[in-house]
Amino acid sequence: AQAAVRHLGPLATDNRRVALCLFDAAWHQGVVGLVASRIKDRVGRPVVAFAPAGDGVQLRGSARSIPGIHIRDVFEAIAARDPGLIVRFGGHAMAAGLTLDAARLDEFARQFESQVGQWMQGLAEDAIWTDGQLDEADIELATAQLLRAAGPWGQAFPEPSFDGEFDIESTRVLGDRHVKFWLRPAGSRTRFDAIAFNLLEPEGRSAPPAGRVRLAYRLDVNHFQGESRLQLLVDHVVEAP
Numbered sequence: 001a002q003a004a005v006r007h008l009g010p011l012a013t014d015n016r017r018v019a020l021c022l023f024d025a026a027w028h029q030g031v032v033g034l035v036a037s038r039i040k041d042r043v044g045r046p047v048v049a050f051a052p053a054g055d056g057v058q059l060r061g062s063a064r065s066i067p068g069i070h071i072r073d074v075f076e077a078i079a080a081r082d083p084g085l086i087v088r089f090g091g092h093a094m095a096a097g098l099t100l101d102a103a104r105l106d107e108f109a110r111q112f113e114s115q116v117g118q119w120m121q122g123l124a125e126d127a128i129w130t131d132g133q134l135d136e137a138d139i140e141l142a143t144a145q146l147l148r149a150a151g152p153w154g155q156a157f158p159e160p161s162f163d164g165e166f167d168i169e170s171t172r173v174l175g176d177r178h179v180k181f182w183l184r185p186a187g188s189r190t191r192f193d194a195i196a197f198n199l200l201e202p203e204g205r206s207a208p209p210a211g212r213v214r215l216a217y218r219l220d221v222n223h224f225q226g227e228s229r230l231q232l233l234v235d236h237v238v239e240a241p
Contacts, residue, residue, distance in 0.1 A: 019046040019116035021109035023059065027051035033062035033095070040064040046071060046116050048098070050105065058087065059105060063096045068129050069119050072096045078111045085111065093131045094158050128216050128236050130163040136185050139192060141230040144219035161235060163216045166192075171208035176200065179208045183232065186212060193222070194232035214238045 020043065027035065029051045036049040048063035065071035075089040075098055085108055089098035100108055134143075153159035165186040172180040174195075181194040194217065200206065215234050222231035 196234035
């Protein structure tokens with residue numbers, strides 16, 4: 001990964017390139033994720049790095065993105081435009097993997113940069129980006145445990161977050177700044193425990209929100225009195241219109 005960064009050359013400073021698609025026949029499939037992550041951190045743009053799949057025909061790629069560019073949705077848009085271009089893909093907002101026919105690498109690179117460019121045109125500076133809305137059935141302890149086991153999460157591989165509309169049943173202020181919630185998804189009778197740390201900031205929000213809100217949140221496992229329970233960690237609260 002360090003060698004790949006050193007050999008970026010003019011690509012690292014070419015601001016006309018909104019995204020980078022890289023391939024090296026010497027790279028191994030097991031390192032392309034690290035390569036993409038390191039270069040993404042260096043250039044501040046989405047990056048996909050490819051290595052040979054080992055069959056002489058296909059390439060295996062790993063992509064890392066930046067806030068506001070949902071990389072799996074970028075691949076989905078490319079696949080919708082040209083259904084035969086990507087053999088398979090999967091992932092989430094900030095990281096994804098894909099398989100490609102080697103003969104179509106240049107074609108993919110052009111479409112990848114074009115699609116990322118379209119996403120960037122629609123970015124708003126104050127936008128809050130998530131991995132989308134969870135079905136109510138997936139807001140459960142098992143999902144939180146799976147996400148925890150999939151970590152560790154960090155700057156180069158951020159923890160998945162989700163959004164949705166909820167009705168606030170009750171709130172309680174903890175330590176003057178944190179807010180404990182009981183929430184129900186809009187139109188549901190299922191209650192969820194949630195907490196928002198540092199929600200009541202000086203010169204900011206002075207009282208807990210009420211009524212219907214739109215939340216950006218993460219799923220957490222709260223250990224309490226010997227039991228593991230689901231808890232929503234609320235990162236952003238916006239009052240619903």
